[in-house]
Amino acid sequence: AQSVAQPEDQVNVAEGNPLTVKCTYSVSGNPYLFWYVQYPNRGLQFLLKYITGDNLVKGSYGFEAEFNKSQTSFHLKKPSALVSDSALYFCAVRDKAGNTGKLIFGQGTTLQVKP
Amino acid sequence: DGGITQSPKYLFRKEGQNVTLSCEQNLNHDAMYWYRQDPGQGLRLIYYSQIVNDFQKGDIAEGYSVSREKKESFPLTVTSAQKNPTAFYLCASSMSDRTRTEAFFGQGTRLTVV
Numbered sequence: 001a002q003s004v005a006q007p008e009d010q011v012n013v014a015e016g017n018p019l020t021v022k023c024t025y026s027v028s029g030n031p032y033l034f035w036y037v038q039y040p041n042r043g044l045q046f047l048l049k050y051i052t053g054d055n056l057v058k059g060s061y062g063f064e065a066e067f068n069k070s071q072t073s074f075h076l077k078k079p080s081a082l083v084s085d086s087a088l089y090f091c092a093v094r095d096k097a098g099n100t101g102k103l104i105f106g107q108g109t110t111l112q113v114k115p
Numbered sequence: 116d117g118g119i120t121q122s123p124k125y126l127f128r129k130e131g132q133n134v135t136l137s138c139e140q141n142l143n144h145d146a147m148y149w150y151r152q153d154p155g156q157g158l159r160l161i162y163y164s165q166i167v168n169d170f171q172k173g174d175i176a177e178g179y180s181v182s183r184e185k186k187e188s189f190p191l192t193v194t195s196a197q198k199n200p201t202a203f204y205l206c207a208s209s210m211s212d213r214t215r216t217e218a219f220f221g222q223g224t225r226l227t228v229v
Binding site: 009032034036041042043044045046049051090094101102103105106107108 | 119121146148155156157158160163165173203205207209215217218219220221222223225
């Protein structure tokens with residue numbers, strides 16, 4: 001079965017420091033991977049995706065993610081965190097097996113950036 | 116202004132009552148989805164539709180029903196058979212190339228049983 005894991009419930013980082021939010025996946029074949037951000041009582045906003053090509057993917061708001069096939073990981077990164085980056089982050093993988101297009105989500109990681 | 120609109124933002128349901136959550140999109144997307152979000156559990160798929168007049172059950176469809184009479188609309192009914200309906204409900208849509216493109220989400224409806 002396809003799945004995504006986010007091993008950290010919460011990540012704390014000081015403003016201006018680099019941040020990493022971890023994601024690992026388990027899929028058959030090549031994965032289509034996505035990162036979303038959610039602010040309180042709001043919907044999910046798309047940040048970036050990996051489909052194919054360059055392993056380093058750049059996205060919105062200065063975020064980037066590194067696809068590592070050997071480690072089956074897709075960690076979200078940002079060189080310098082902002083207080084406004086504090087939110088809930090979800091990693092997701094597309095269900096390719098049944099071609100339903102549904103996204104399979106991780107449990108989410110709360111990012112707390114302190115001034 | 117393109118996007119997905121969910122209404123209402125907050126909804127209160129009495130025991131034994133059916134309620135319907137609205138989801139409308141003007142993105143011309145073929146596929147639409149309903150997810151349920153509970154704290155610490157991520158998002159779980161309730162129903163999805165890949166084309167008008169067709170829909171399939173997701174992972175937690177029991178106690179829910181949907182319809183897809185128009186491309187733009189995918190309403191979700193939470194029936195009295197759903198024993199624990201209090202949650203945050205999110206609607207999403209995707210282009211026809213469903214696997215490679217990202218899904219767009221509405222702002223959600225928070226349903227509370229009173």
